Amino acid sequence: MIKLTKTDGRELLLNPDLIEIVEEAPDTHITLNNGHRYLVLESAMEIREKIIFFRAEIQQKISGVIPFSEPG
Template identity: 40%
Template structure:
């Protein structure tokens, strides 16, 4: 999630995976994939940096999880399940 600021000062979080585009008109407008639009005080560059950092945090956490000790006995770990019989081979 990234935290952004409305023009009147209120703050809220946006899932960067749902951002379709960010444009400046001259206000910065975030458009989500469902068409919802938000006008925010952050610049285009600040939003791009925030979204990049958010994705990097997700990747870093995923990597840290794989580097941790194995799951305790009795606790199953997640694994990839093939979606078709050919992938299982």
């Protein structure tokens, strides 16, 4: 999950596997493959970087580079 900020300042966690399209016009709109849309403060490039980091983090956990432990 990636953390994003809605335009009202509230944070949300979004599953990047559900993202169909990210548009800047000029605000950033995210459309999911189920048709839901979100308006967020982050730019398309920031979202891209968050997705890359999220996927790299998962890959590292799978490969055993970072030991996995449950939070809390």
